[in-house]
Amino acid sequence: MYADFIIIGMYLALMFVAGIFFSRNIKNTADYFLAARSAPWFWIMGAVWATNIGFLHGYLAHGGAAYEWGLIQANFEWFQGPFGYILTGIFFIAFYWRAGIYTVPHFLETRYGTGIRVIYSLAWIVIFIVTIAAELYLGGMFLKNILHIPFWPTVFVLTAVVGTYTLLGGLGAAIMMEFVQFIIMILGTMPLLFILLNLVGGFTGLKGVLIDQWGASLQYFTVLPDIHHPYGPGPWIIFGQCFVVTIGWCAGHQSMVQRNLGARSLYDAKLGYVVAAIPKTIGAFLYVVPMIFAPLIFARFGIFVEKADAAYGKLILNLLPSGMLGLFIAGLLSAGLSSISSVLNSSSTMVIKDIYERFMVKGKSDHHYFIAGRIATFGVIVASLLLVPVVLKVYLIMWLEQTLIAMALGPFMGVLVLGIFWRRTNTPGSLVGFLVGGAFAIFMQQGLGVHIFFQISWWSFVVTLITTIIVTRITKPPAEEKVEGITWESDFRAKLGEVLDQRAEKSGAKVEAIPKGKISRPSWYLNLKYWATAILLAQVLLLFFFG
Amino acid sequence: MKKILFLAGILNLLFLAPVLMAQERFIDVRQKMADNLTEVKKAIRIHNNWEEAANYFNRARNIWEGEVKPIIIEGIKRDSQFQEYFERMKQVDEDLSHLEQLLGNKTDQEIEQKANAIIWAISHHPRGFDVPKPRYSLWDWAFGLGIGIGFCLFATFFGLYLRRSYYRRYKRENF
Numbered sequence: 001m002y003a004d005f006i007i008i009g010m011y012l013a014l015m016f017v018a019g020i021f022f023s024r025n026i027k028n029t030a031d032y033f034l035a036a037r038s039a040p041w042f043w044i045m046g047a048v049w050a051t052n053i054g055f056l057h058g059y060l061a062h063g064g065a066a067y068e069w070g071l072i073q074a075n076f077e078w079f080q081g082p083f084g085y086i087l088t089g090i091f092f093i094a095f096y097w098r099a100g101i102y103t104v105p106h107f108l109e110t111r112y113g114t115g116i117r118v119i120y121s122l123a124w125i126v127i128f129i130v131t132i133a134a135e136l137y138l139g140g141m142f143l144k145n146i147l148h149i150p151f152w153p154t155v156f157v158l159t160a161v162v163g164t165y166t167l168l169g170g171l172g173a174a175i176m177m178e179f180v181q182f183i184i185m186i187l188g189t190m191p192l193l194f195i196l197l198n199l200v201g202g203f204t205g206l207k208g209v210l211i212d213q214w215g216a217s218l219q220y221f222t223v224l225p226d227i228h229h230p231y232g233p234g235p236w237i238i239f240g241q242c243f244v245v246t247i248g249w250c251a252g253h254q255s256m257v258q259r260n261l262g263a264r265s266l267y268d269a270k271l272g273y274v275v276a277a278i279p280k281t282i283g284a285f286l287y288v289v290p291m292i293f294a295p296l297i298f299a300r301f302g303i304f305v306e307k308a309d310a311a312y313g314k315l316i317l318n319l320l321p322s323g324m325l326g327l328f329i330a331g332l333l334s335a336g337l338s339s340i341s342s343v344l345n346s347s348s349t350m351v352i353k354d355i356y357e358r359f360m361v362k363g364k365s366d367h368h369y370f371i372a373g374r375i376a377t378f379g380v381i382v383a384s385l386l387l388v389p390v391v392l393k394v395y396l397i398m399w400l401e402q403t404l405i406a407m408a409l410g411p412f413m414g415v416l417v418l419g420i421f422w423r424r425t426n427t428p429g430s431l432v433g434f435l436v437g438g439a440f441a442i443f444m445q446q447g448l449g450v451h452i453f454f455q456i457s458w459w460s461f462v463v464t465l466i467t468t469i470i471v472t473r474i475t476k477p478p479a480e481e482k483v484e485g486i487t488w489e490s491d492f493r494a495k496l497g498e499v500l501d502q503r504a505e506k507s508g509a510k511v512e513a514i515p516k517g518k519i520s521r522p523s524w525y526l527n528l529k530y531w532a533t534a535i536l537l538a539q540v541l542l543l544f545f546f547g
Numbered sequence: 548m549k550k551i552l553f554l555a556g557i558l559n560l561l562f563l564a565p566v567l568m569a570q571e572r573f574i575d576v577r578q579k580m581a582d583n584l585t586e587v588k589k590a591i592r593i594h595n596n597w598e599e600a601a602n603y604f605n606r607a608r609n610i611w612e613g614e615v616k617p618i619i620i621e622g623i624k625r626d627s628q629f630q631e632y633f634e635r636m637k638q639v640d641e642d643l644s645h646l647e648q649l650l651g652n653k654t655d656q657e658i659e660q661k662a663n664a665i666i667w668a669i670s671h672h673p674r675g676f677d678v679p680k681p682r683y684s685l686w687d688w689a690f691g692l693g694i695g696i697g698f699c700l701f702a703t704f705f706g707l708y709l710r711r712s713y714y715r716r717y718k719r720e721n722f
Binding site: 225 | 585681682687
């Protein structure tokens with residue numbers, strides 16, 4: 001056990017020092033919030049995945065849900081996740097770049113106006129604070145259960161490590177740390193699956209025991225179950241989750257988008273997002289598939305598991321030898337810290353760019369907003385710490401967070417899709433559509449008692465679409481210059497450079513020195529169309545075997 | 548305003564505290580029972596000490612009778628989370644009696660297996676095990692096929708629209 005403590009201590013110290021090292025040379029808001037637009041595609045790939053996968057959306061809560069409901073949880077990795085990454089990389093990222101923005105709400109304002117920006121940013125700031133609190137809670141509980149160390153000191157140490165480098169280094173430090181953590185995560189946590197396969201006698205052996213001897217449902221081993229499934233009906237996974245929540249998450253989640261805005265070129269941003277689907281697919285073998293084996297291991301070796309969220313920790317504690325456990329925990333901490341760091345950085349960006357600079361203190365120097373960004377990061381840390389005790393109440397934390405997100409992403413996807421693909425969409429239409437869609441999502445959950453968030457997101461998306469189209473039709477179309485460069489049909493090719501430069505100049509997001517390593521004409525092996533096709537084919541094969 | 552927020556916070560904590568404490572306590576007592584049963588296994592397997600094993604077994608049984616069972620019986624009245632444990636109570640009682648017999652007879656073949664079965668019975672089981680087999684009504688087929696075919700048609704026409712609008716503005720020879 002001492003070996004594990006030493007490894008974890010060394011890992012945390014390394015993260016702390018490396019974070020401070022990467023934080024040097026941060027001088028202005030473009031450095032702090034957009035990493036001086038310097039990240040190559042492979043950093044973006046690692047950072048996007050590490051942002052996506054944490055304690056909450058990866059190992060602990062996601063793994064816990066896999067223990068609870070089975071292989072259905074892999075639909076995030078083998079179906080909708082890669083689909084969302086690829087679609088966002090190919091279609092949506094370019095529009096954000098052309099708009100010259102710092103934040104997703106900023107894009108909504110550029111396209112529609114101020115009202116929707118305020119509502120969207122406030123909703124996401126709340127979601128982000130809940131997310132950080134949930135990540136800290138899960139991390140603290142995990143280390144408490146595994147290493148028997150006190151909860152609160154652990155939470156404070158985690159916060160101090162991640163808070164320091166995010167607060168000092170902004171997006172640049174966060175992206176570089178996330179890339180390092182991405183490698184540690186894969187290498188540190190992959191051995192678990194091989195240990196389990198060896199113990200149980202492969203996937204066929206596992207199915208033999210669980211289905212034939214225990215009488216477990218066949219649907220425990222299905223990625224896309226039937227429509228009556230209580231947790232995730234197949235059709236709703238496709239419509240609500242795949243077409244709305246996942247694409248909305250990839251294109252509307254500030255942390256995910258911000259990593260791409262920090263890329264050194266648009267092509268790096270797009271390629272980084274598309275190839276991030278590879279680690280996303282592999283992710284299921286790190287935290288979903290092992291959890292399908294967990295019930296058999298628990299029963300066979302007499303391991304007590306009190307609730308689904310604790311299952312992952314119990315599994316590794318009882319299976320991994322000393323030393324390897326420390327490495328594994330370092331991998332897990334990488335997942336958690338990278339997610340916390342990205343959400344922390346994004347929430348402070350939104351607080352400063354969407355609220356503070358836009359409405360509270362206008363026209364100050366860049367240095368003023370840079371310092372305010374650091375103060376905002378600290379404020380978000382404090383708010384999240386205060387929320388940690390409340391998170392304790394939630395039985396399945398992931399359910400709460402996903403429901404909140406489903407309520408925000410349905411309306412967002414409605415106005416985003418219409419905003420990009422239908423230039424007639426105007427401000428009143430989008431605002432009314434967004435509000436009605438959001439209200440409908442809340443009504444579905446609170447009034448109708450719908451608890452399957454895929455359904456909430458799908459119907460709120462449909463209601464937003466219909467409302468926006470109706471209101472847009474009966475009101476005036478937007479001015480031509482307002483939608484120039486940021487809708488599908490606009491003449492962006494001819495005016496792209498001009499539009500991009502003007503917008504970037506205006507928002508302060510323009511970076512003078514672009515590094516020489518920028519990709520302009522990619523080699524065949526960096527062609528994102530080839531990668532996208534290969535990844536989608538891999539998804540089809542996985543669904544064929546496990547669907 | 549500040550006072551109202553402060554009072555709301557206090558009230559929230561007052562309402563939350565008993566629920567949280569009950570949940571934590573239910574976890575703690577089951578963990579304690581599982582730990583004692585693990586010690587029973589260790590006492591036999593490592594130390595071959597039957598007396599020590601019996602002591603640990605008695606502690607586990609006392610925790611079951613005095614703490615875990617009452618919480619389940621009380622909890623089932625207000626919270627469906629206790630349902631799975633309620634359904635397995637009879638099995639745990641039987642397994643404990645069987646384990647007691649094995650310890651009394653000093654037959655070590657089945658002890659580990661039985662102790663493991665009890666620990667598993669007081670653990671949280673996946674809800675996905677109880678999901679019914681896939682079943683499809685006529686309406687499901689109509690719904691699925693309707694939406695599936697509808698989506699394919701939509702994707703085709705929308706794709707053609709995008710393609711047309713794109714090439715209308717940027718001539719093919721530019722690519």
